[in-house]
Every structure is written in structure tokens, then in C-alpha cells.
Amino acid sequence: MLNVDIKEGGYAPNDARIENVRFSVGPGELVAMIGANGAGKSTTIKAIMGQLPFLDGEAEIKKGIRYSFIPERPVFYEDLTLWEHIEFVAAVEDLEKSDWEPLVQSWLSRFRLERVIHDLPGSFSKGMQQKSMLILAIMSKPSLWIIDEPFMGLDPSAVKLLLETLQEERQRGAGILMCTHVLDTAQRIADRILIMSQGAIYVSGTLSEVLEACDVPDGTLYDCIPEGDL
């Protein structure tokens, strides 16, 4: 689904922010990318999304598959209402109305956003914006999810709902790349974990492999964060 093989990448020439980042995400797999602020997680995601100005290497999403991207900071079209965003995604993804409309309506009601569908998302609270981004991502039933800090700004019930949804999506066969600071959750739900530090992958593998590589077989992911990043 996703294959990343980056030698180096950054925002200016000769100013590499990430180096030797190699990993892949397969169908039904949830890969959690964790690390301290500035470790290179968001830069890697930008490279995958083709938004990094300088990139030596490849960050490829399998051709022809549907994917959804939820950025760290919810970004909307400033002048489009929530419903217009939904219709835009439905139109450009060529979705059947009978498929997306009931799904969207159910999510709008679960997130209690029905009242604001004709409002501009820029006027929403942070949590509402995050929920709106989730609806825009979920409505196309993507084969690959790329999510940057999905839990930020969500209330506990929305977090629970999101975790259940991610679980359902995995069972459906969708691959998920999730960038997060919430280590407990990552530890609990991820199939594989990538710990990034100073722009490179510090350690990667399943939870037990990562803990063993960090010499803390009985520890937690907190014990794996490199000293300099704490």
C-alpha cells in the first residue's frame, strides 16, 4: 500500500531534516510512527504526500488505491462549508451518493455535527474540526489512511469512536500509518512501531521487537524514547 525509501529530504537544499527513512505499510496493518517533537514524523508524512520541496528517494502510495490523509492541524478550504467539503470529496472521488450519504449522515450524527453542516469549518472548535476531517477521510472508504496526530483535540468519546473505527478499517483491509504522541494507545493498537529520532528511524518492528531492541523487554514505549529526545 505504502512504500517509503527516503535517503534524505528537507525544506531547502543541503538542509536534510530526515535521513534513511525506510518502511512500508501493508493491507490491514497499523503502523504507528512515534517520536519527540522535531523527530521528523510530520516531515516524513509531508514527503509521502508530495509536499516536501527536497526529496532524495521515494515515498510511494500504491497506484490506483484510495487513500485519506488527516493532517496534524485540521486544514479546510476557508470559504467552503462542511457540507460543501463533503460534496467536493464525494465528487472528486466519484463516489456513489447511495454509498457515501448514509455513511456521512451517520458520522455527522455520531459526532453531533448535523447542526453545523452549512457552517464554515474555520469557525468550529478544534475538536469539531478534527471530527470533520475524520468524516472527510472515512467517507471514501480508503485503502490507506495517513493520519498525523489523530487524537489531538478529540473528546474521550470521540477518541473511543476513532479507535473503534480504525479497528474496523483494519479488519476491512485498510492499511494505516499513524503518527502519534500518545504512546499508550500506539502500544495497544499498532501492529508495528517506528520510533523516530533526529530525522531518522531509531528503531522499528513489532512491540516486542522494539522493546527488545531497546533493552527493555518488560518496559513500555516510554522507555524506548532516546535520552536526547526526552
Next chain:
Amino acid sequence: MPLTLFRDRLKKDWRYQKDVWSSVMDWTIVLYLIFPALFFSGLFYRSLWIHPPEWFDMINPLSWVLLFFLFTLSGKWRTYLFEADSVFLTKRPEWINQILQSAWFYNYFASFVFSFAAFILLLPYTVGLLDATILQNVLLLLMLTIIRTLCKVCLSWINFSFAGFKNGWRGAAFLGSLFIFCTLILAGIAYTPLLVLIAVPLLFYLVRRVFNRTMADPKWLPNHGLQEAKWKVRWIRLIFSLSKEVETPPHTKFRTRPLLFRKSRRIIRPMTPVTGMLELFLKHHIRNPKFIYYYLRILALIVLAAIFIPISWLFIAAAALLALGCSAIHKMMWETLIEKHSIGVKYRFDKSYEQGKNWTAAVMFTPIVLIALTALFL
């Protein structure tokens, strides 16, 4: 302390605006353009005193009112309160109040400086042709200062308090009343200057009252911050108006619903990938017409070129250059929506994006071609 803060912010802003201008004006521009322009403008101004031109007689009294009215509208209310102040100064309301009061004096002073410059420029006309007395001239200066300040307060307050349609009609009502008021004041200065003189302190007091009852309320702090962010980049926006890299505050921050198509009504049916792209393009640019203005400016320039450039090949060259500008605008319009946007970026390689771009390019270039052909064959 709040006064020092205000003074520092004021200094920093002036320095910032100076840097903005010096980024586009090096010494060659100053030496070869600004100095000669000032020199010749000075000579022209002197000639207006020595030999008042004949066209002075043709100036309609209504244009005089219109000019006065436009001068009163030209100011921006600056408070130098930032958005972050609603976090960091929230525990010190007395500081906010003092900054607002300092801003009040500063805005009055700025209005006076502007009015004085306008007054000096108009002196050859008011003294040379209208034979205005000293009292009348002084009244003109004072009234322009006071009304300009009043205007800044009222228009900012209308922007703070009302959004959408309400903002539009209240703004229009204010401007209408202002025009009538300006007419009355100018008539008063012309025929009953003493009466206007008595009104000066009253008006001064009125502006102060209006300010204290509207803009000085701490509840508008976030609005002051947003407005300040907008004014701070006004020159940079003008100079680099076609640059994508200039960050500007979102214009919809006060709005919860768009002004047009409030119920998300579709413009184009049926819903297909291409119409989806076109719908996004249309709605975004109708509601935020920044790029449409640029495009219309190019159209206007092509029309002007058609009228004023008689040589065909020179006109074609000018039209081609402007068409290139139009192409750059078209590219930017789509880039902001698709290639540089987190939601749109994943559709950047889609066929529908290409098709949408082709449609909009056809619509945007057709008037240019039509104007050019009409100009060449008529």
C-alpha cells in the same frame, strides 16, 4: 509600562513598514524615480500658486465634497493590540485600556498629519481660487481631522459588530450619512464658519464618546488583534500582491456561514469529478474574490491597451504580456486549492483536476482573446 509597550510596538511597526518598502526601493529607485518625481511635483505645485490653472474653474463643488468625503475614508484605525494580547494581557485590563487610549491619541495625531498634508496640497485651490479666509482654512483642516477619526472609529466598530448582510447595509447607511454630513460641514465652512467653529469642540467630544462607548470595550480585544494583523501586512500585500508566500489573516474568521449559497446549494450539476473541481473553484473564488480582482485588473489593462496603443504589434505584445500574467493568476488560483492544500493535494494527479483547469483557463482566456481580436479588427 503600557505606554512603553505601545511606543515599542509603534516603533517596530514603522521599522517593519520601512523594511517592506526598502525591500522594493533601493537607492537607484530613490535617485532616479523618487527624487525627480518629488522635484517635478514641487515645481508643479509652485506653478499652481503662481498661475492657478484654468481647470480650477471647472471643478464642480460636488467634486469638492466628494474629495473631502474620500479623504475622510482613507484612514485605518490602529491600536497595536495583538491577538496574543487576549492571552497574555488578559490579567491586566488596565494595560489594555491604556493602550487603547494611547491608540486613540495616536490615531487622532495620524489623522491630523494626513489632513495637514491634504490641506497643504489643496491650499492653492482653496486660497487661490475660492479665496477662503484663514478661519475657513483652519476649520477645513480641523474638520477633516475630526471626521476622519470618527470615520475610522465607526467603520472599525461596524466591522467588529456585524457580519455579512448586516455589516453591508450598516456600512452603506453610515457612508450615506457621512456624505450628507460632509456636505453640510463644507456648506457650513463656506457660509457660516463661526457656527462650525462652535461645533469643533462638540464634535471632538462626540468622537471621544463614540470611541469610549464602542471600540474601547475590552471585549473587542481579539477583533483589534485580527484587524491589526490585517493592517500590518497591508503594504506587503499590495507590493507582493501576486506572491503566494505572503501570509494573511483568514478573512472569514468572524463568519460562521458564507455570504453566498448559505445552505451549501450546488452551482453545477450533476456531481462528477470535473464538476466537483469546478464547484470548488467557483465557490472559493466567488466568496473570496482576491484573485478575481487581479484578473479583472488584467482585463481592464488589456482594454486600456486596446484604446491607447495604436500600433498593432505593440498592442499584441502588450496583450501577450498581460495574458501571461493571467496565466500566472490562473495557475495560482488552482495551486492554492489543490497542489498546496492538505485536502486537495491528493487529487493533484487526477484527470479531473486537469480537465477542471482546462475549463477555467478557457473561460478566463476567452475575454482576453475577444478583446484583442475586437481591437485588432475594428
